[in-house]
Amino acid sequence: MFTFGTKLKLQIFGQSHSPCMGAVLDGLPSGIRVDEEKLAAFMERRAPGRDEFSTQRRETDRVEFVSGVLDGKTTGAPVCLLLRNEDTRSGDYDRLRFVPRPSHADYPAFVRFGEARDHRGGGEFSGRLTAPLCAAGFLCMELLREKGVAIGAHISSIGVCEDDRFDPLAPALDAAKAKAFPVLNDDKGIQMQTLIREARTQADSVGGTVECGVTGFPAGAGGTSFDSLEGRLSLALFAIPAVKGVEFGSGFAGSRLRGTENNDPYVSDGERVVTRTNHAGGVLGGLATGMPILFRVAIKPTASIGREQESVSLPDLHAVRLQIVGRHDPCIVPRAVPVVEAATAVALLDALL
Amino acid sequence: MFTFGTKLKLQIFGQSHSPCMGAVLDGLPSGIRVDEEKLAAFMERRAPGRDEFSTQRRETDRVEFVSGVLDGKTTGAPVCLLLRNEDTRSGDYDRLRFVPRPSHADYPAFVRFGEARDHRGGGEFSGRLTAPLCAAGFLCMELLREKGVAIGAHISSIGVCEDDRFDPLAPALDAAKAKAFPVLNDDKGIQMQTLIREARTQADSVGGTVECGVTGFPAGAGGTSFDSLEGRLSLALFAIPAVKGVEFGSGFAGSRLRGTENNDPYVSDGERVVTRTNHAGGVLGGLATGMPILFRVAIKPTASIGREQESVSLPDLHAVRLQIVGRHDPCIVPRAVPVVEAATAVALLDALL
């Protein structure tokens, strides 16, 4: 299902090569200003064909609001936004109809949906679908901003090369956003770009991680048990193709620590309660602590690579040597940064309404 | 919310010191045999007070079915099961009413629910609530087993000491279950126990990870986008107190690889499609590939430690030196193993019905 949320419902639709993709947001309050210029700037951070690292598929990704917005403001009715798919080359995919690409969703999708499924460009499993997610997330972010909640992400690693981490007590959420290559430490950014170029040259791809931070999310907000902030965020984040892991605060590294090292002592400045450290990543018991919310997502190397790979022909189960042509990102991590922000905004706004 | 699922609804209730805890499972098919002896054996794997590593709180954790079961079988009506809280020492918690324990949910829970909340033993945020989760998960596991789906987990690390990993193509799911200390490699198990003993001796605690595997989950099952297997499993897993991260297949390690290294080539034995490797952890595009589903969860060191810690008194925000007394686990990872299995069963059965 491409639906998310309880108090705010998001429905995404579209396939890589369908006439339109889009999103419906139901439950958005009325009166939220829709700044189309700012939205275009946000979409540009994710858009394909912008630099040497991303697919050369070229899409304008212009967002058209066809319901729920009047005179530049939400009306309270469901907001439907559309994006056209323009630069599709469906012919590239004819040979792939019955030959699943390794580490793409092709095979389980064929088992589930059969021959009627839209295999072109990965169909509804394509990274293209993160465009309407971004547009929807942008609207959520605008409303969160009015409530004092800010969200920002950056590339935290490409392959083995790691960026600096956000300061867990005071993350510089906007530091990477405006950069063409969104890292905190530009020297590391240059090394990362070298890694991506190498992978591309070798018809290969490379993975990485994105770190995301949130400030201003009120203490006590979120949910308990099956409704935890971590669970809700994960549900949204795993909807992003290629995400394979999520960790909050000290996460997996924290599992190697002692309690004395990992616990966050409480202190007060006389006005509010804070913690000296933030290994919790701003969440305890599913609820926000009032400290910055911090998490990292693991993104696998792009499954589409230029090398010949082993596959099978589904009708007869014969072995096939598969060479993927078409236009692909050697590394999707840079473009995933705003997508992670958008998914975060959707999950957090739903938790806050 | 302590509710999970769409086709199968699980509702958990109770607090650490409430008269009862329990669970309701609504949507279970009729006719599932409830083997109370087998259930008791499963509960025993999680039960407190059984060895030197766990809290000395002693609970029988006998499960009483008060609706939905007749003549040892489910009837199709909602199954309600109860567990009594017997060995409570609420007095231990009087001093903690207004002094949040570091890295527990006390502080955000106080902000959310105020003075009326049940702070005794952590209230509804207590690890005690994993007992009804286990009982509910057991019933789900029984039904999954009839459908050919098997689930098994083991301690994959304590502190820096790592157990062997499951064979990603053919995990030995039952290898650790019967052991008092559930690891695959017993030599590593001995080292881990030493680490836990050291932590306990030093009034400290230690974290770890649990690896879980699933076989027989049919290819194509699961869900797309916001309904992905990864997302659904995460939603259930983050309901387990102290879980701070989830990764599928190669996970975070995979984010450091190249596509040529991380992709899983397809091959066939003439009858079915399999992959040569299983870096995907059995999930692509949110759907099962038919290969074993594999994931790891990060568990933080127990927040309750015997050392004096810094906190604040909530009414007046004065600094407080806090010494936690009471009975606590120096490491909850061993007891978390069946809990991870149970949460997995609940999420997968809901996805499969």
Add this chain to the structure above:
Amino acid sequence: MFTFGTKLKLQIFGQSHSPCMGAVLDGLPSGIRVDEEKLAAFMERRAPGRDEFSTQRRETDRVEFVSGVLDGKTTGAPVCLLLRNEDTRSGDYDRLRFVPRPSHADYPAFVRFGEARDHRGGGEFSGRLTAPLCAAGFLCMELLREKGVAIGAHISSIGVCEDDRFDPLAPALDAAKAKAFPVLNDDKGIQMQTLIREARTQADSVGGTVECGVTGFPAGAGGTSFDSLEGRLSLALFAIPAVKGVEFGSGFAGSRLRGTENNDPYVSDGERVVTRTNHAGGVLGGLATGMPILFRVAIKPTASIGREQESVSLPDLHAVRLQIVGRHDPCIVPRAVPVVEAATAVALLDALL
């Protein structure tokens, strides 16, 4: 499914002859006072065995809170309440295992759940299950009352004998509540009782309607489209066994009117907007108008009658002459009055949170 609600989740469980019935309310705010005496008085309005018109099954229907309540107040954790089934005579039902009683759920339930289902006393389809619904509804009513929302119902007809209707502009919601036979017009009440006595004497049963009113529900609250107040209330009301129809405001009678007769003109006293009439029953477009919410539910004659009826033996499809013994209400309408109030409270509180 015995689950209701989105922001407030209600889970009901139990069967007519299971050890316990009960309810879990998840999402109730903390700090709501639980007045057990007042609750007992409310439960008494529904309880069986109290007069000549109801089943002679005698249940104390004492409500036991086993989680989520501490020191007489909700804690914010899920509230679980239990009611014991005490006066069960399961033997009465042995002959009915394979012979469906006309107009009971026996037949479709057998098709759905098979032999494992609990047929005793109608299992989970029994009117007994309205006891936990009442207890849960009572808690919701308490919170609604704090928010200024009042709910009241009365018998509006038994057979062809009609009670007066609530004044649609200012309904006297409490007028009938305290009466042993809850009508507005006691003369009509006497006629109704005669009808019920006649039916009982003839080993027959009789149906009726309940009218329910709500005041103080704020204008603009509710939901649009598939989330309308009418739809949400109906979802809750049709969970009451024997309810076969729901109409709001002028309802079916309004469908026979002209627009000039049925429209409600707006007027103002300078401070707020009201309508001169209230044919809308307080709801337009799924949202509350601020006028009293008014609706009626149709309740069929009790399906259990003492007369011999035609049925079939399910294993072999042979014709059977069925004589229902056991203890039954010749008319359940009087006891349904508080149940309608309770279902209304659950639906409206969920809509309001």
Add this chain to the structure above:
Amino acid sequence: MFTFGTKLKLQIFGQSHSPCMGAVLDGLPSGIRVDEEKLAAFMERRAPGRDEFSTQRRETDRVEFVSGVLDGKTTGAPVCLLLRNEDTRSGDYDRLRFVPRPSHADYPAFVRFGEARDHRGGGEFSGRLTAPLCAAGFLCMELLREKGVAIGAHISSIGVCEDDRFDPLAPALDAAKAKAFPVLNDDKGIQMQTLIREARTQADSVGGTVECGVTGFPAGAGGTSFDSLEGRLSLALFAIPAVKGVEFGSGFAGSRLRGTENNDPYVSDGERVVTRTNHAGGVLGGLATGMPILFRVAIKPTASIGREQESVSLPDLHAVRLQIVGRHDPCIVPRAVPVVEAATAVALLDALL
């Protein structure tokens, strides 16, 4: 919320004067044939401007599939369909921005959404939104038909004039569909048309009822308690503007009967279990009995009438004499017939998947 369903999710969007209206259906199986010609014929039954009784607003209501359909079949991805709003005269509504029309949703919608709401043509509360509901319902009906489930409705009354009823044991579901004025008894149809003409001549409107029948819905399907067929259907039906009541089987009339009159005896022809009568309307305990499902909905007289009415100016609460201009149906019941079928299809398919 304009969302419905659990296993099949329907999201409707649009306003009377927004550029587009549409629907997304998520969860539809792949491979369902989309017969655009048949769809157009179904849409034509609801379309405005076709005869003397309906609004003179003229819309083509052509349905455009922008995702989820490929080569004339569903792919398994969310199906998004769009309808353009073409013949809008927003100027007609300028004066109504702050003057609520009696018995429309204008007033509660203003309270809820404020000045930013789209008041033109009633915004998202308009009957226009039943067009995408019909298109979505058509797809559901196609799939239901493959499963042997048929749905049909007819005008059962206009004002005080009643059509014949469906035979409750064998309803002629297609009898009225092809008619320009969809009744079973054409003599009654002529009388009804006279009533509508009279109302129109007098700048007035008139209400009515629609009866709907369903055959082939399997015994045992549906849901229990809060998930009953009656509740689910009501939730969908009350999303249709102007619906004020729903009754199943003998409904309100049945509440005036004795059990001996209203009970449906079981008989068998040796192969299956049927009932001699069908006062239950095919539903017991929320589950289908296997007999035809039958229900009626009450539709109020069109709120838009040509007569001068009382209202208030919302900013200053001054009294206003309101004269509604624009194009309106003197009776919407005929056009509601396919809408009731569509809403029924959506609810039943969700219950059946």
